[in-house]
Structures are given as structure tokens and as C-alpha cells.
Amino acid sequence: MAHILVTGGAGFIGSNFVHHLIDNTDHTITVLDKMTYAANAASLEGLPESRFKLVVGDIADRELADELVGKAGAVVHYAAESHNDNSLSNPEPFIHTNLIGTFSLLEAVRKHGTRYHHISTDEVFGDLELDDPAKFTETTPYNPSSPYSSTKAGSDLLVRAWVRSFGIEATISNCSNNYGPYQHIEKFIPRMITNRLRGVRPRLYGDGLNVRDWIHVRDHNTAVWDILMKGRIGETYLIGADGETNNRDVVAILNELMGYAPDDFDHVTDRPGHDLRYAIDNSKLVTELGWEPQFTNFRDGLADTIAWYTENEAWWAPLKEAVEAKYAAEGH
Ligand code: NAD
Numbered sequence: 311m312a313h314i315l316v317t318g319g320a321g322f323i324g325s326n327f328v329h330h331l332i333d334n335t336d337h338t339i340t341v342l343d344k345m346t347y348a349a350n351a352a353s354l355e356g357l358p359e360s361r362f363k364l365v366v367g368d369i370a371d372r373e374l375a376d377e378l379v380g381k382a383g384a385v386v387h388y389a390a391e392s393h394n395d396n397s398l399s400n401p402e403p404f405i406h407t408n409l410i411g412t413f414s415l416l417e418a419v420r421k422h423g424t425r426y427h428h429i430s431t432d433e434v435f436g437d438l439e440l441d442d443p444a445k446f447t448e449t450t451p452y453n454p455s456s457p458y459s460s461t462k463a464g465s466d467l468l469v470r471a472w473v474r475s476f477g478i479e480a481t482i483s484n485c486s487n488n489y490g491p492y493q494h495i496e497k498f499i500p501r502m503i504t505n506r507l508r509g510v511r512p513r514l515y516g517d518g519l520n521v522r523d524w525i526h527v528r529d530h531n532t533a534v535w536d537i538l539m540k541g542r543i544g545e546t547y548l549i550g551a552d553g554e555t556n557n558r559d560v561v562a563i564l565n566e567l568m569g570y571a572p573d574d575f576d577h578v579t580d581r582p583g584h585d586l587r588y589a590i591d592n593s594k595l596v597t598e599l600g601w602e603p604q605f606t607n608f609r610d611g612l613a614d615t616i617a618w619y620t621e622n623e624a625w626w627a628p629l630k631e632a633v634e635a636k637y638a639a640e641g642h
């Protein structure tokens with residue numbers, strides 16, 4: 311597995327994965343990324359040319375996917391349209407990338423017999439009630455709410471069918487909400503941090519009681535690596551680090567860490583179909599593969615993340631005005 315193809319490696323989680331591989335392994339890496347609005351070339355700056363190459367292209371381009379998959383020992387598929395709010399205003403790119411793009415990669419993997427790991431989300435399961443003690447497990451039925459989560463669910467099912475019908479060597483992981491460096495500022499935590507850095511109050515959708523199960527991006531990626539190395543073919547693993555927190559509490563911690571009163575935020579229009587709560591039962595990953603999260607203190611992880619956005623203003627400042635103009639048009 312000397313050479314690894316990472317799709318979507320110029321996005322948030324994929325770029326963190328590339329840094330992890332460069333820092334902790336000897337593998338060479340090709341990133342295939344379309345460089346959509348969500349990508350940032352600066353996230354991959356300074357990587358050694360002898361071990362890393364960026365190919366700008368679409369995973370749905372069958373010829374290109376075939377060529378790159380054919381040269382790789384393994385494919386880790388992060389590329390996606392990833393933002394729920396965008397999927398509500400324009401679902402079409404989600405169909406293209408998440409469904410047709412995944413199909414294109416699966417056909418290449420089938421032809422070349424390449425090991426494939428599919429990155430997915432806990433949102434495929436829909437949501438849980440706030441007062442329900444249950445958590446998602448690998449056997450929870452799929453019940454997605456948004457165009458984003460339904461296309462991710464569809465892509466997972468394609469992978470399962472390609473395993474069963476064509477015998478491809480694939481694994482799937484469904485992870486909870488990630489935070490950390492290099493996350494696009496359209497997403498909740500970096501939007502709130504960069505709002506604060508611009509003197510704008512945080513903006514909570516609806517009553518702000520929705521719960522997300524936060525995990526640091528580096529913990530997500532160590533789990534992905536463990537699954538790629540030790541996971542059983544055809545299996546699904548849920549990735550989470552027991553980080554359930556509601557949005558109000560996230561903002562309260564951010565406010566305190568940045569020197570504001572905990573309740574210094576505004577309520578704005580709710581997201582249509584807004585999922586109430588996600589929660590991951592990670593027992594299979596922990597007991598079968600021995601994975602353990604390193605970022606177990608959410609407050610410390612947030613403090614590091616605030617420091618990163620404060621020190622890397624050049625990375626996000628060019629995006630801020632357009633992101634906020636789009637949100638303003640949506641009433642958020
Ligand atoms: P992101 O939006 O930050 O990055 C996605 C990357 O994919 C971008 O670099 C983009 O240019 C690229 N891309 C999009 N369409 C493409 C195409 N057709 N061909 C090639 N490249 C294309 O997303 P992210 O938050 O890093 O998420 C990565 C993966 O992890 C996704 O599959 C997402 O569903 C999954 N996931 C994300 C989270 C989270 O909290 N962010 C949680 C669980 C799972």
C-alpha cells in the first residue's frame with residue numbers, strides 16, 4: 311500500500327489526513343480534488359514534492375478516476391459536497407459528487423482490485439430525540455433528513471452493493487461532527503470563532519438546543535487509518551469520541567475562551583428539517599480495533615482551534631465576506 315489516493319484532500323478532513331500521513335508514515339500520496347469553493351490550496355502548502363502530488367479534477371471523470379485508482383495501492387474517499395445548508399439551497403452538486411462521483415470511483419476500484427475506504431457521516435441515520443438515551447450503532451436503520459445526508463446514505467449503499475455483488479475490498483466509516491484546523495468557515499464552530507474575531511455575535515439556529523457529537527479531526531483520521539490497516543473487509547465502523555454537546559453550550563465555551571459572557575449570542579432563523587441530536591456508540595471501533603481518541607477534553611480542543619484561526623487569519627479572511635453574504639441571504 312505504498313501509494314495512497316486521497317480524494318477531497320484539499321478540503322477540511324482530507325487535508326488533515328494528508329498531513330497525518332506525511333508526518334507519521336512513509337507512504338506517497340496523490341490528492342484528487344476538484345478545488346471547489348470548499349477546497350483551500352493553502353491547506354496543503356509546504357508538503358514534500360517527493361511524497362505528495364495534487365491532481366485537480368473531478369472524481370466523476372471516469373477516465374481520470376480510472377487512471378489514478380489504477381496507480382494506487384489504496385483509495386481513501388473524502389471528496390463530497392459536505393454542507394447541509396448548501397444542499398437545501400441547491401441539491402444538484404450533491405447528486406453529482408456524492409452519488410455519481412462515488413459510482414465513478416467504485417467502478418475504477420472494481421476494475422483494478424484496489425483497497426477502498428469510504429468516508430461517511432452519522433447523518434445517514436437521521437436524528438435522535440434530545441431525551442432519548444439511545445446512540446447510533448452500525449445496525450441503526452438509515453433515515454437521512456437532508457439532500458446532503460441522503461446522498462451520503464446513497465453512496466454508502468452503493469459501496470455495500472459493490473462489496474456484495476462485485477467483491478470489492480471496501481470498508482465504510484460513519485463519523486460524527488468534526489472540528490479543528492482547516493475547517494471551512496461556513497461550518498458552525500469556525501463560523502462562530504471567525505465572527506468573534508470580526509466583532510460579530512455568534513448566531514444560533516432556532517433555540518440552539520440541537521446536539522452534535524463533536525470529535526477532533528485528528529481523532530477521526532487516526533480511526534480512519536486504523537480501519538484502513540486493520541478493519542474487516544465489507545464492514546462499517548462508527549467513529550465518535552463521546553462528545554455530545556448542544557449548540558448553546560458550544561457557543562458558551564467559545565465565548566468564555568474568547569473573553570465574552572457565555573450567553574452573548576443571537577438566535578436566527580432555524581434550518582429547515584434541522585436534525586435534533588446525533589450520538590455515536592463507538593464500541594465496535596474501540597473493542598475490535600483498539601482505537602482511542604487523543605482529544606478527550608473538548609474545551610482544550612476548542613482553545614487550540616481558536617488559536618489556529620487567530621494565527622491563520624490569512625487562510626480564512628478572503629472567504630469571510632462571501633460566506634456571510636450567502637448566510638444573510640438565507641436569513642442565517
Ligand atoms: P469539505 O467540504 O471541507 O471538503 C470536501 C473536498 O472535496 C473539497 O476539497 C472539494 O473541493 C472536494 N470535492 C468536492 N467535489 C468534488 C469532486 N466532484 N471531485 C473531486 N473533489 C471534490 O468536506 P469535509 O468536511 O472535509 O468532509 C470530508 C468527508 O467527510 C465528506 O465525505 C463528509 O461527508 C465526511 N464527513 C464530514 C464530517 C464533518 O464534520 N465535516 C463528519 C462526518 C463525515
Ligand code: TDX
Nearest residue numbers: 392393394431433487496497498501513514515520557
Ligand atoms: O451559523 C450556524 N449556526 C448554527 O446554529 C451554523 C453554520 C450552524 N448552526 C448549527 C446547525 C447544527 O445544529 O450548528 C450545528 C452544526 O452545524 P454544521 O457545522 O453546519 O454541521 P452539521 O449540519 O451538523 O453537519 C456537519 O457534521 C456532519 C458537517 O457539515 C457534515 O459534513 C457532517 O456529515
